[in-house]
Amino acid sequence: ETGVTQTPRHLVMGMTNKKSLKCEQHLGHNAMYWYKQSAKKPLELMFVYNFKEQTENNSVPSRFSPECPNSSHLFLHLHTLQPEDSALYLCASSQYRTDNEQFFGPGTRLTVL
Amino acid sequence: EDQVTQSPEALRLQEGESSSLNCSYTVSGLRGLFWYRQDPGKGPEFLFTLYSAGEEKEKERLKATLTKKESFLHITAPKPEDSATYLCAARTGNQFYFGTGTSLTVIP
Numbered sequence: 001e002t003g004v005t006q007t008p009r010h011l012v013m014g015m016t017n018k019k020s021l022k023c024e025q026h027l028g029h030n031a032m033y034w035y036k037q038s039a040k041k042p043l044e045l046m047f048v049y050n051f052k053e054q055t056e057n058n059s060v061p062s063r064f065s066p067e068c069p070n071s072s073h074l075f076l077h078l079h080t081l082q083p084e085d086s087a088l089y090l091c092a093s094s095q096y097r098t099d100n101e102q103f104f105g106p107g108t109r110l111t112v113l
Numbered sequence: 114e115d116q117v118t119q120s121p122e123a124l125r126l127q128e129g130e131s132s133s134l135n136c137s138y139t140v141s142g143l144r145g146l147f148w149y150r151q152d153p154g155k156g157p158e159f160l161f162t163l164y165s166a167g168e169e170k171e172k173e174r175l176k177a178t179l180t181k182k183e184s185f186l187h188i189t190a191p192k193p194e195d196s197a198t199y200l201c202a203a204r205t206g207n208q209f210y211f212g213t214g215t216s217l218t219v220i221p
Binding site: 002004040041042043045056090091092097098100101102103104105106107 | 117144145147149154155156157158159162200202204207208209210211212213
């Protein structure tokens with residue numbers, strides 16, 4: 001266990017559904033991240049939060065909406081997704097945004113029908 | 114263009130058969146080269162950080178080395194439990210560039 005949990009672990013949704021992914025870290029870290037991992041592609045950094053403030057949005061479509069209510073919790077709200085959004089969504093945290101070592105959660109396997 | 118390339122894409126080894134995984138990088142102003150292990154159904158697990166050419170780090174059967182253009186992950190006498198996908202990433206500024214990974218299978 002890395003101290004980063006994600007729920008749900010698997011999610012199947014239709015293109016018109018609205019769902020949310022949840023991430024919680026028990027490490028006392030201040031920076032949290034959302035990554036997308038697709039088959040045969042490098043990890044793509046989507047969003048970065050540092051001390052609850054969003055500091056980076058790497059050109060992610062607006063159908064993905066992050067929320068960080070406190071330093072321990074991170075959400076990714078999903079609506080009107082496309083089949084190409086099917087992937088493993090990983091949450092990670094680090095003590096500070098400048099730290100090299102990131103701790104990853106187990107991911108949510110998302111399938112969009 | 115900053116990028117990281119890993120090879121081979123997949124590698125099958127007999128138990129005890131040593132080998133190396135390659136990570137080539139082209140980034141401006143490298144601030145660290147990282148190796149992660151990822152098991153099926155899990156997130157990446159941090160293994161090593163290397164900062165400068167000539168640096169080496171070891172952990173059990175794994176040794177990571179760094180040159181100015183590439184990094185190698187040497188696996189000595191691997192065991193089946195070493196089977197996983199190994200990812201490398203290079204950092205420049207606050208950006209991390211990941212490779213697509215090498216899927217390692219160690220056969221008993």
